Amino acid sequence: MTNSRNKALLLALSAAAAATALTAATLPAQAAPAPRAEAPALGWHPCAKPGGPATQECADLPVPLDYDDPAGPQVSPLPLDRVYLLNPGQSLSVGDRTLRAFRPPLFDNPATVGFFDDRTGTCYSSDCFGAPLPTADLATCPDVAEVDAEDLKAAQLLWASVDSPWAQNVDPARFLATADPLRSAGPGTVLSTHLPPATGLTPRLLDTLTAVPGLTPYTGPDQAALEQMLATFAPGPH
Template structure:
C-alpha cells in the first residue's frame, strides 16, 4: 500500500513501508515536484510496481511528467521506471554514466532519453534549477541526489534513511532517540563502509550539507524533515562510523525465527 502526502505545496511524497523482520520498518519514498516541467524523483520498489502507478496517478497524470530523476539504480528506486518511459515518450531520465551502465545489465535505458549529470552540475527543468549533489552516505556508486534551488529542498537519496518502529509523515514526530538510533542502524546496515572512513574527511562531507542550509531534507528512507532538523540528522551520521557494526541474522537465528513463526 502506497500513501501520498504533500511535503510542500508543490512537492508530493509517495511512500510505502517495508518491514525488516526483527528490526522495524523502512519507508521507501519517491517524490513528485510539480511545476512547468514536473519531475518524479525515483519510481518506487519493483515489488510495489502496480500500487506505485496507482498512487502516482492520484497526484499527477503521468503524461504530464517531463523528467525522472533517478537517484540510483537499486530495486527500491526503479520499480516503475520502464513503464513510465513506455507510457510517456517525453520523459527523460536524469542519471549518471554509471547509472546508465548498471541499468544496461538488466533493463537498458534508451540513450536518447537520458540526461547525464555529475555532482556539482545544474540542470534547468522549467521553473526549477536542480544542482546534482553526491550525498555523504550512499549504497550505490551511481547515487546522485540534488538541491532544488526553488524550494531549497535537498533530495538526499538513501542518505539520512532510518529504520523505525513506526513511520510518521513528519520526521519531527520521531523522538530524538528513535531518530538517532534509527538513522545509525540504517547507516551501518546500508553503508557498512562508513566504519572505514577517515573521521576528518567524513566531517568535511557533513559540513558541506550543513553549509547548504536546506529548507527541507527529503530522503528516500526517512519521513519528510524540515530544515531545522538538519543538524540532528547530521549528528546521527557523524556518530555512525564508530557505532556498532551491523551484523545480520545468521542461519541459526533464521531457523529460530522460522520456528517461532510456525510454532511447535
C-alpha cells in the same frame, strides 16, 4: 539508544521472517508459462544529437505493462532525450528551478547523486538519512519530527551500519567534510528514501553523521536465528 536499536533490528528481522513464512504458506502451484510473444521488427531511424556520432540510429520497442499478458497494453521505454546524466557539482535547469547535484555523505552505491532544489529549498538526499522505524504509522508520518529524537538517531545509525558499512573505516575528519555541501546549502526540508520528510531538522541530521565513523559493524542473523524466528510463525491456511 541500545534498546531502540534492538527494537528496530527485531522489527526488521520479524518482518522479513513473516514475509518468508507467509510466502511459503500461500505460494500456489506454479502455472504453465504464458505463450511467448513474437518480438516485432525494429524500425531504425537517425537520431544524432549535437556532439554525438552523426551516424547514430535509434529504435523504439514497446514492451507489455504486464508480462503475464504479452498481448495486453504496451508501453514504450523512456526516450533517450529525456535522460540527463548529472555528476556532483553540476546543475540542471528544469524550467522554473535549478537542480544542483551533490554526493550525499552516506550511500550504498558509488553512482548515488543527491539534488538541491533552489526554488523550494529542498534536498533530495537519496538514502543518506534512512532509518528503520518501529511502526507503520511512524514510517508513513508526514514529518519525522513525530519520532522521538533519540529513537530516530539510533535508527539512523543502525541504517548507516547496514547500508553504508564502508563508513565504519573512514577518517572521521575527511568523512565529515563530505557534509559541507549540505551544511552550506542549509535546506529547509530533507527528503530521504526510507525516512519521512524532515523539515527544519537539517542541523540534527548532520549531528547524527558525526557518530557514523567507527560504528560497530552490523552483523545479521545466521541460519540458526532465522530458523528460530520462522518456528514462531504458524503457517497460514491453504
